[in-house]
Amino acid sequence: MNTSGAALYHDFSGLTALKHQARDDQAGTAEQVARQFESLFVQMMVKQMRQASFGNGLFESKQSEFVRDMYDQQLSVHLSEQRGLGMAQLLRNQLGVDEAEQSEPNTSLESYWLHPSALARSQLANRVESNKGAAAVQPSADIDSPESFVEALWSAADSAAKELGLPTEALLAQAALETGWGGHVMQSADGRSSHNLFGIKADQRWSGDRVRQETLEFEQDVAVRRREYFRTYASFDESFRDYVAFLKQNPRYTEALQSTQDAAEYFKALQDAGYATDPDYAQKIVRVMQGTEMQTALSRFKGMVEQSIQSETEAI
Known part of the structure; x- marks a missing residue:
C-alpha cells in the first residue's frame, strides 16, 4: 500500500505528507491527487444514491445513518485506491502523467456492493494470468542508416x-x-x-x-x-x-x-x-x-x- 496517500477517509496526516511529497515527486503526487479527487466524487455520488431511497428502514436511526456514512466514505477511498471508475485515469492524462496502461478492468460500484469477495478473487486471478503470459521484449536491431x-x-x-x-x-x-x-x-x-x-x-x-x-x-x-x-x-x-x-x-x-x-x-x-x-x-x-x-x-x-x-x- 502506498502510505503517502490517505488510505482512510479521516487520515488527515496522509494529506499533510502528500504536500511534502509534492516538492520532490510531482508525478507521484499527481497520481495521489487524482485518486483523492475521484474518491470525493464517488462519495458525492453515493450520497445522492442514498438520498434517492424511499425512506428509512424499520431499524434505521441517527446512529445507523452515522455508521453508514462512515462506511460510504471509506468505500469511496477504497474504490479510488483500486482501479476506480476511470476518473483518476482521465485526470492523470490531463496532468500529463505518463504511465503504463493497467490490465485490470474498471471496478463498478455495483460490483463491490453485490460481490466484493468474488471481485477481489477475479482481479487477483487476472493479474496472475497476465504475469504468466508476459514475454520478454527482444532487443531492437542495430539500425542507423x-x-x-x-x-x-x-x-x-x-x-x-x-x-x-x-x-x-x-x-x-x-x-x-x-x-x-x-x-x-x-x-x-x-x-x-x-x-x-x-x-x-x-x-x-x-x-x-x-x-x-x-x-x-x-x-x-x-x-x-x-x-x-x-x-x-x-x-x-x-x-x-x-x-x-x-x-x-x-x-x-x-x-x-x-x-x-x-x-x-x-x-x-x-x-x-x-x-x-x-x-x-x-x-x-x-x-x-x-x-x-x-x-x-x-x-x-x-x-x-x-x-x-x-x-x-x-x-x-
Missing part, C-alpha cells in the same frame, strides 16, 4: 508484402516514413523499443502491451499534437505480422487490399480509409519509395545478396 534499415527488415517486410501482394520496398517505405528509417521507433518509459513500425494505435481491441507517445494528428488540415497509446511488439517481425492482420481484420481497408497491384493506389486507398490523418500521407510514402535513399539502399542490399549467392556457388 537506410542501408541497415533495409538489411535488417527485408526478410520480415518481404513475407508481409507477399501476403498482401505488394512490392517489398513499399512496406519498407511506409515503415521508413513512420519511424524516420528506424531512428525514431517509439520507446517505453524504461527505454525498451516498442518495435512499432507502422504507428498502429492500441485501442480497446488490443490486449497486449502499449506505450504512450506524443503524436501529430491533422484535424481539418491543421496539425494538432496529442498523446496516444500505441501497440508494443516483442520484435519487428511481429510488427509486420500485426500490420497485415490489422488491415485484414478491418473491413474499411477492403478497398486498399484490392488495390495492391499498384503501390501508389494502395497507399491512397489506405489514407482515404482513415489509416492516417495526414492529407499527404500516401504521397510521402511514394516519395520515400522512389527516393534516392531507398534506391541506394535497395541496390546495396541486392548486391550483397548476389555476392552471397555467388560465394556459396563457388564454394560448392
